Amino acid sequence: MPTVTIDGHKVRVKKNATVLDAARRAEIWIPTLCYHPSVLSEASCRLCMVELDRGDWRQLITACNYPVRRDIVVYASSEGAEQARRGVMELLLARAPESEELRAMAERMGVEKTRYPKVTESQRNCILCGLCVQVCEHLIGQAAIGFAGRGVDKAVAAPFRQPSEDCIGCGACAAVCPVGTIKVRVHKDQNEVEISPFKSRSKLMLCHECSAPVVSTEVAEKALQKIEINTEEFRELIRLCPRCRMLRTAKQLAAMPAYENG
Ligand code: SF4
Structure with a gap:
């Protein structure tokens, strides 16, 4: 069983479990919207981004569909990961400004408003998660x-x-x-x-x-x-x-x- 070191916590997971599974076992919160356990994850909303340690650099990956095949080190609460997720949340807020569910999650992530223009009326309030x-x-x-x-x-x-x-x-x-x-x-x-x-x-x-x-x-x-x-x-x-x-x-x-x- 591979080990995921996430924000310093070590968690052993079944091979091909996701980084999100590991985070949940370690009780580390990663925001998700398009993830649902009953369907294949397409990571279309990109809200669950975390940093994967590649040695001398860090890669942004989506936690909900990244399979753990070997021991890895992941940062879910680093400045880089949180900044990336806040940027995605701003884009989503422009798509669905009236969604109470989205605004509540934005608040939890420390995002108060979006810098991006609102989308057109016909697309409003759908984040195209699929x-x-x-x-x-x-x-x-x-x-x-x-x-x-x-x-x-x-x-x-x-x-x-x-x-x-x-x-x-x-x-x-x-x-x-x-x-x-x-x-x-x-x-x-x-x-x-x-x-x-x-x-x-x-x-x-x-x-x-x-x-x-x-x-x-x-x-x-x-x-x-x-x-x-x-x-x-x-x-x-x-x-x-x-x-x-x-x-x-x-x-x-x-x-x-x-x-x-x-
Ligand atoms: S209506 Fe839009 S936001 Fe809601 S599930 Fe469908 S694609 Fe996702």
Whole structure:
């Protein structure tokens, strides 16, 4: 097992673990945005830069995807590493100035404002980390969104910037977006769930007992296909909101004959 010496702390990690894994084991904080343990890291936000000791010089590397193959010495809290990360944070702040999540992280890093001009309105509040695109394609299996445009016009969008027919309204993209750009909006009056800003809408499945919104009907169908339990009882359970599901289970348990001790 190789050893990572990070800010003077020695940590042994499995071969090919990342520098970020080593830092977390050593309880050293390195800011991350585009990193998510469920998808392959592309280090697109560059916020996790640290310095790797190359003997007579230091190289900036991204901690979230740099594999540890041999003993290495890394500086996460050096002036060089922190300065590089603050520079990246300023660029990100210009892209997503309204993101509370980003501003909170900037504050923790000691960045109060950005020197860079704000990006255009259509690109606003997306740092182009690509997490939503990866999760939609590789974890959910839908590929309802992707990158569109180039250079300064690059943005995450549904095909032709129209509501995507492949979107099932699961909200996984919103759950992973590190800057809170994607929102799940429930339109109760129309029984629909909308994924904003992509304008995709899906029919909502309402709880069979209390009519509270549960999930989109497509998500429920997909879950049933995946789980492969096709009894009528299970299909009925999936159509209930968590509260009614719990009440139903409690009633069933209460109706069961009690076991006698001894
Ligand atoms: S919408 Fe959010 S998750 Fe998707 S690329 Fe932009 S910042 Fe990343």
